[in-house]
Amino acid sequence: MMNCLQSWPEPVVRVQSLAASGVRAIPERYIRPPSHRPLTKNNFSPPQEANIPVIDFQNVFSDDQRLRDEALRNIHSACQEWGFFQVVNHGVSHELMKRTSEVWREFFKLPIEVKQEYANTPATYEGYGSRLGVEKGAILDWSDYFFLNYMPESLRNPNIWPATPASCRELVAEYGHEVCKLGGKLMKAFSINLGLEEDLLLKAFGGEENVGACFRVNYYPKCPQPDLTLGLSPHSDPGGLTILLPDENVAGLQVCRNGSWLTVKPVPNAFIINIGDQIQVLSNAIYQSVEHRVIVNSNKDRVSLAIFYNPKSDLLIEPSKQLVSDERPALYPPMTYDEYRLYVRTKGPCGKKQVESLKSPRPCSEC
Ligand code: OGA
Ligand code: NI
Numbered sequence: 581m582m583n584c585l586q587s588w589p590e591p592v593v594r595v596q597s598l599a600a601s602g603v604r605a606i607p608e609r610y611i612r613p614p615s616h617r618p619l620t621k622n623n624f625s626p627p628q629e630a631n632i633p634v635i636d637f638q639n640v641f642s643d644d645q646r647l648r649d650e651a652l653r654n655i656h657s658a659c660q661e662w663g664f665f666q667v668v669n670h671g672v673s674h675e676l677m678k679r680t681s682e683v684w685r686e687f688f689k690l691p692i693e694v695k696q697e698y699a700n701t702p703a704t705y706e707g708y709g710s711r712l713g714v715e716k717g718a719i720l721d722w723s724d725y726f727f728l729n730y731m732p733e734s735l736r737n738p739n740i741w742p743a744t745p746a747s748c749r750e751l752v753a754e755y756g757h758e759v760c761k762l763g764g765k766l767m768k769a770f771s772i773n774l775g776l777e778e779d780l781l782l783k784a785f786g787g788e789e790n791v792g793a794c795f796r797v798n799y800y801p802k803c804p805q806p807d808l809t810l811g812l813s814p815h816s817d818p819g820g821l822t823i824l825l826p827d828e829n830v831a832g833l834q835v836c837r838n839g840s841w842l843t844v845k846p847v848p849n850a851f852i853i854n855i856g857d858q859i860q861v862l863s864n865a866i867y868q869s870v871e872h873r874v875i876v877n878s879n880k881d882r883v884s885l886a887i888f889y890n891p892k893s894d895l896l897i898e899p900s901k902q903l904v905s906d907e908r909p910a911l912y913p914p915m916t917y918d919e920y921r922l923y924v925r926t927k928g929p930c931g932k933k934q935v936e937s938l939k940s941p942r943p944c945s946e947c
Pocket of ligand 1: 874
């Protein structure tokens, strides 16, 4: 099993190079079967005006109990009803957000030979990559990415973070630090909202020093046939929670809501937060991860920065005892995040299949 993860099954094609070559028709490898294609303006679809909730985060730890309770209630209903929301007044410097996304844009503009020095393998996924999963012959997504470990510090390899642009490493370190602080606050808010001690979720993840955090910068080049392909296949995020800085100027993220795909309208200077599979497990499905995907377009490339806030990878994650009862038995068996993510790293994005497949058999009363 581990052996097949040492190298890619086929030569790697950089989507950015394909796009830059000026092809008018995308290669067959990127074409999805008709039922999995995005609905664009060429196909009729009713306009989807609704947007995910926008949460003002500044009152979450206010001394004024009324304001605090209200902010926490808003977060709780966003988690329960959507699994996806945007946060404003989140405490991360807007300037830092701009500079960090700008530096990654610059990185992707570097000549291919420079980026190739960071080419990744499926053994760790760290570095410059163009696919997720090692299934030979799989349909590929219209994107490239850069993946790196940020936390715990023992897994950090700044020497394989981009050395150019010159400020990249420094910005990654500073941005990672600020965003992880926000991640810790979100974990606290979720714990309180689930009726748990406020540091329970963070402790389950290994505590502040040991939590995992990974950085994934997604680059979606312009695409000559955006209605035949996707920038990122439908998936739920396997980790704890995701803090995404979308491209300010280009929409692309779609969230699955009641069976249809809703395009997220990014609010300026907001982060998009979503629940990952590990919080679904810990909360015994009170909160659930939500399937999402990315569409591309023919006019503008798009850059997004995701920080995945994850459990320390060798800890067993299971439904919190306080959320398990005779009426609501544990829905998932204990599993480490290392074991869990091997599936997505092998198979690639697969909707919500993985977390669903973990469900223990139904108790007898329901058979
Ligand atoms: C991801 C993801 C969305 C985006 O990286 O897991 O869902 O908008 N990204 O790039
Ligand atoms: Ni995702």
